[in-house]
Structure formats: structure tokens, C-alpha cells
Amino acid sequence: MQEKKSVLKGVFEYIPGLAILLVIGLCGKYLERGFESILNESSKVLAKDMYILFAIIVGIIVGNLVRFPAVFRKGIATYEFFLKFGVILIGARLAVQELFTLGVVGIVLVLLEILASVFIVRLVSRRFGLSEKLSSLISIGVGICGVSAIVGCAPAIDADEKDSSYAIAIILIFGAMALVLYPAIGKLLDMTDRSFGMWAGLAVDNTAEAVATGHIYSEAAGKYATMTKLMRNALMGITILGFALYYARKGMAKAVTHKGRFLWEKFPKFVLGFVFFSILASIRLENGFVFLAKEQAGALKNLCKWAFMLTFAGVGLSTSIRDMGKTGFKPFAVGLTTELGVGLFTLLLIYGLGFTGIL
Amino acid sequence: MPERVAEKRKVENKRISVDWLAVIVAIAALIVVKIGLVGKIPW
Numbered sequence: 033m034q035e036k037k038s039v040l041k042g043v044f045e046y047i048p049g050l051a052i053l054l055v056i057g058l059c060g061k062y063l064e065r066g067f068e069s070i071l072n073e074s075s076k077v078l079a080k081d082m083y084i085l086f087a088i089i090v091g092i093i094v095g096n097l098v099r100f101p102a103v104f105r106k107g108i109a110t111y112e113f114f115l116k117f118g119v120i121l122i123g124a125r126l127a128v129q130e131l132f133t134l135g136v137v138g139i140v141l142v143l144l145e146i147l148a149s150v151f152i153v154r155l156v157s158r159r160f161g162l163s164e165k166l167s168s169l170i171s172i173g174v175g176i177c178g179v180s181a182i183v184g185c186a187p188a189i190d191a192d193e194k195d196s197s198y199a200i201a202i203i204l205i206f207g208a209m210a211l212v213l214y215p216a217i218g219k220l221l222d223m224t225d226r227s228f229g230m231w232a233g234l235a236v237d238n239t240a241e242a243v244a245t246g247h248i249y250s251e252a253a254g255k256y257a258t259m260t261k262l263m264r265n266a267l268m269g270i271t272i273l274g275f276a277l278y279y280a281r282k283g284m285a286k287a288v289t290h291k292g293r294f295l296w297e298k299f300p301k302f303v304l305g306f307v308f309f310s311i312l313a314s315i316r317l318e319n320g321f322v323f324l325a326k327e328q329a330g331a332l333k334n335l336c337k338w339a340f341m342l343t344f345a346g347v348g349l350s351t352s353i354r355d356m357g358k359t360g361f362k363p364f365a366v367g368l369t370t371e372l373g374v375g376l377f378t379l380l381l382i383y384g385l386g387f388t389g390i391l
Numbered sequence: 392m393p394e395r396v397a398e399k400r401k402v403e404n405k406r407i408s409v410d411w412l413a414v415i416v417a418i419a420a421l422i423v424v425k426i427g428l429v430g431k432i433p434w
Contacts, residue, residue, distance in 0.1 A: 112409055113409050113412060113413055113416075116409060116410060116413035117413040117416055117417055117420075119413075120413055120414060120417040121417060121420070124421075300410055301410035301411055301414060302410040302413045302414055304414065305413065305414035305417055305418075308414075308418075309417065309421070312421070324425075327430070327431065328424050328425060330431070330432075331424045331429065331430070331431060331432040332420070332421070332424055332432075334431075334432040334433065334434040335420060335424075335432050337434050338432070338434070
């Protein structure tokens, strides 16, 4: 009885924050509807799924104006769960054949992007005199997976709290900028959904912002952005292991004893869910059987939209402008130069592939 | 120092369990949609 009560209490702890996410998310959804006619006229610059951007904007405004009591925190933090849940559901919209065809190109692009990020951050960090560990955290944040990669890497290389928060702030500042700048650039350059999606997946740091940037451009672009971003996420373990071994060799961090276990621990498991859904959704038999009928696929698509609505309300609420301002000039300058460098480099890669007919 | 390591390990473990929870809930949602317990989900 006592146990049952504590489980119930645990569930109830999430309700206030979830209610806030729902209210802000719905504001985003209805703002999208309200602005629909205006948005259609200006669709050259901004396009689809604007509820995502509106939910983030409303979230940022509310989150920075209102100081929520502790009772709301647990529920608001669930946005991370909704992001992963929504991303897995996107898998149901991507044929596994496409996943593997684009996957080969994507993996090469991701590897090049990671190398470019590490190289640019190292180069610029030396100029600005940043510590080696802070520069490693920024390169893993820009190169791989934003906040998760920084959180995963910090203990492995024994980085201090201050460096981690600087690196996280940089990722969040440029992630927020990407939401508006990237779709606008994509429209100006008249990029295809696939090219833009892969560019956003390669260049935007945080998973939430990369998925949002793709969806703001178009639904198809959102799908490609998610797929490319997940490839970066999947390489998180290998890259963190590389940094951990480098610092251990220099005597600046503990040695990694079980490399296999380390890789598995750092691997984002929800990527497996994404691939699993893609495989299921691709089942089509010669007798006309499809695993997911049109209505079922439609239901999952709408469920994904609800999940993203809550996700991006939470992303907005958790974006603290005050914390971003504490970054400091040097880390900000390194972040800005790296983001510009990586953004341009990946854009050229995508264009290069476009000219060769691969994309 | 050991508390700091323990705290970071706790954050890491939480991330892993959120990953698995998302997979489990997504599969549950798929089953619900597949067997027709929920027809249309409005947006």
C-alpha cells in the first residue's frame, strides 16, 4: 500500500510541469493556425510546421519571464523523453531502403563533419587561448550531438563544471539561431528537401534544434534532418572514446578499461527504436500486405506532432537567456567561428554531392 | 570529488533509461494503433 502511494506520488510530481508544456505547446499550435494565412504569403522565407518555432518562442518568453517553482521542474524536464519518442516515430516514415542508401553517403558526410569540427575548434581555440578540455567539449558538442555529447564526454575526460556549462551554453545559443537562420538560407538558396534536411542534420548541433530546423523547412526535410542527426548521435560513443583515450594517455583523465562496454553505454539507444520502426514500416509483401496501413501511419504521424509540440515547449522553457549571457567572450567567439566554419563546410559538401548527382 | 563523479554517473544513467522508456512507449503506441484500439489521432 505504501509502495503504491509512493508510485502515485511519483506520477503526480510530473503533472504540473506537463500541464505547462501542454499549455505552451497549444499556444504554439494555435498561433500557427492564426498566422497561417500570413505564413502562406511569406512561405518563400518560412514554411512548414511553424508550431515548433512558435512553441519554442512562447516557451523562451514564458521561461525567461516567469520563475517556476520546483514543483514544475520534473514535468518540464520530460521534454527530452518526448523528443526521443517523437524521433522514434519518425522512423515509421522512412523506408529502410532509403535509410541504408542515404546512410552510406550520410556516414561519410558525418565523419567529414566531425573531423572538420575538431580541426576548426582546435585551430580557433589556440588563437583565443581556450583550455584544451573546453575546446574538446566544444568540438564534441558541435561535431556530434550538442548537449548529450557534452554531458557524456565531460566525466570521461574529467572536465570541470564551468567548462561543461560554457560548452552547453554555446550549443544552445547557436541552436536557437539556427532555427530561424537555416530555413531562411535554405529558402534563399532554393535547396531541395533532402539537401536541406541533410545540411540541417549535419550542421545544427543539438538533436532537438536539428529536428526542429528540418521540420520548419518542410516535413520531408525534417525526416532527412532527423536521420542525418541520428547518424551523428550514433557516432557519439566512438568520438567520446577517442577523446577519453587521448586524455588518459596524457595522464589528464582515468584510463578506459572496458572499451566495448564504454561504447555501448554511450550509444543512444533510442536510435535502435528509430531503425526498428523504419524496418517495420517498410514491410510490404507481394500479396499487398503492408505492415502500416495509410490510416495507421497517419495516426503515428499525428502522435509524433503532439510529442514534438510538448518537446519544443520544453526546449523553449529550458532556454535561459541569462545563462547564455554568462558564456564569456572567448568561448562565444570560438563557438561563432566554428559554427560558421562547420555550417559553410557542410553546405559545400551538400552542394558538391548535388553537383555529382549523389544527392 | 567522488560525489561529483556519482552525480555525473546518475545523469548518464537517467539519459539511458529515458532512451529505453521512449523505445518502450513508442512500441506500445504502435501496438495500440496497429490493433485498432485508437483509430484516428487528431491534430
